[in-house]
Amino acid sequence: MADLDGTFIEVEVTSDAASDVELARKLEEVCPVDIFAATDSGVEIVRGNLDECVLCELCLDAAPDGAVVVRKLYDGTELKR
Amino acid sequence: MRFYEFESRRLVERAGIPVTKYGFAKTADEARAAAAEIGGPVVVKSQVLTGGRMKAGGVKFADTPGEAAEHAEAILGLEINGHMPVGVLVDPKAEVEQEYYAAVLWDGRAKRPMMLFSDMGGIDIEQVAEEHPDHVGRGHISNLHPIADFRAKETVARCGMTGSELGRATRVLAGLARLQRDYDMTLAEINPVARLADGSFVALDAHMEMEDEAVGRHRKVLESIGVDLSEPREDYEPSEFERNVKAIDSADHRGVIQGKDHGFHGNLGLVIGAGGGSLTLTDAVRSQGGKPANYAEIGGNPSVAKSKGLAMEVLKKDGVEKIAVMMSIVSNTRVDIVARGVIKACLELGKDPAETIAIFRIPGAWEEEGYKILDKYGVEYADRTTSMWDAAGTAVAKIQGGAQ
Numbered sequence: 001m002a003d004l005d006g007t008f009i010e011v012e013v014t015s016d017a018a019s020d021v022e023l024a025r026k027l028e029e030v031c032p033v034d035i036f037a038a039t040d041s042g043v044e045i046v047r048g049n050l051d052e053c054v055l056c057e058l059c060l061d062a063a064p065d066g067a068v069v070v071r072k073l074y075d076g077t078e079l080k081r
Numbered sequence: 082m083r084f085y086e087f088e089s090r091r092l093v094e095r096a097g098i099p100v101t102k103y104g105f106a107k108t109a110d111e112a113r114a115a116a117a118e119i120g121g122p123v124v125v126k127s128q129v130l131t132g133g134r135m136k137a138g139g140v141k142f143a144d145t146p147g148e149a150a151e152h153a154e155a156i157l158g159l160e161i162n163g164h165m166p167v168g169v170l171v172d173p174k175a176e177v178e179q180e181y182y183a184a185v186l187w188d189g190r191a192k193r194p195m196m197l198f199s200d201m202g203g204i205d206i207e208q209v210a211e212e213h214p215d216h217v218g219r220g221h222i223s224n225l226h227p228i229a230d231f232r233a234k235e236t237v238a239r240c241g242m243t244g245s246e247l248g249r250a251t252r253v254l255a256g257l258a259r260l261q262r263d264y265d266m267t268l269a270e271i272n273p274v275a276r277l278a279d280g281s282f283v284a285l286d287a288h289m290e291m292e293d294e295a296v297g298r299h300r301k302v303l304e305s306i307g308v309d310l311s312e313p314r315e316d317y318e319p320s321e322f323e324r325n326v327k328a329i330d331s332a333d334h335r336g337v338i339q340g341k342d343h344g345f346h347g348n349l350g351l352v353i354g355a356g357g358g359s360l361t362l363t364d365a366v367r368s369q370g371g372k373p374a375n376y377a378e379i380g381g382n383p384s385v386a387k388s389k390g391l392a393m394e395v396l397k398k399d400g401v402e403k404i405a406v407m408m409s410i411v412s413n414t415r416v417d418i419v420a421r422g423v424i425k426a427c428l429e430l431g432k433d434p435a436e437t438i439a440i441f442r443i444p445g446a447w448e449e450e451g452y453k454i455l456d457k458y459g460v461e462y463a464d465r466t467t468s469m470w471d472a473a474g475t476a477v478a479k480i481q482g483g484a485q
Binding site for chain 1: 384385386415418421424425428450453454457
């Protein structure tokens, strides 16, 4: 089987935000489809869940402006603050 | 949910409908004891959830308890249509003067229960209805109001019965109607109801089917009559497709998927659902000359993984060339999520979504977002201005090599 994680959605977190442990905890808490996992060193993207993104924008609300970008691969548009 | 005859008998008995003295036995010794308790000639009947018992040797008559035990021994080891019996029913060989038919079933068109009664029982009621329509009485009853005996009386009288027979048969049919309502039966049937030499009416054989969704509500009653709720009661062994779809559904709480392929041998896979949409769309595909490979239900906002899982299982079925992804317009299921799922299924199986998905017709929430996804992969889609009938026609035409 092809590796097709993130066929439709890509999520990026800036390097500063990715190492913010407190932000990682918030992102893990707000995402309804478990795209973010909080670790001791910050946040990790759970790639197997990327295509489950429901475009709710809760991660954008939880993070500082520009820290998280949700990219829709099927039309090239982005969701960001 | 279907019931064994002995369980149906216990339900009938609980409803106050007279039955003959009977026994349920799991061993030859228990059958011997039951026959001795009954006294006189008995009939020993295999308890299996399938028809054709008599022809298969699963019903035998015995004049003595010893003979009943011998027959029980043989019947308990006899497989009928792939089913092993859970026991035997030991029944007296009743001296019957006349046999009748009584049933209460759910009439989907009228959206209310319908009572049926015939003075020609013991045989196939469809055959009686066709050859002797004046011997079948029908009558609907309310879902909301208490069941009045006179409704049952009218139904019985329609097949010409009068006098004390009418009164006795009315009590059986009215009791059966209450049983059907109280226990949420989709079918409650007694065939035959027998008039014995003393003029009394008794239920000799009963067939009950309970609405699956109601089983939890009747758990106590079911346990009290000996129903093993852990036992599967399907008409047939679930296929690999059905087991896989069920496992995918159970593993993820988001949304609902179901899949059935028993009796389906077509080349058009169906990923369909929404408020009666599955039945309508399956009919529409057949009516348009198509051959569905399966029946399915998808709805309640499934995850992408669950949508993908159903589509992959459908696509992996032998003989499936294309899939049609269709829903009724009453769905709140997100169009974009299902679109992602079915496209991902195609890609993971190395198939071109544009070639594989014959039509995508899911009107509903986030449909504009869904259409962007479908555009990207070149999948033909339709919105609510295209009827389910026409969408099915498009899918059938594509798989038959017609209009693209």
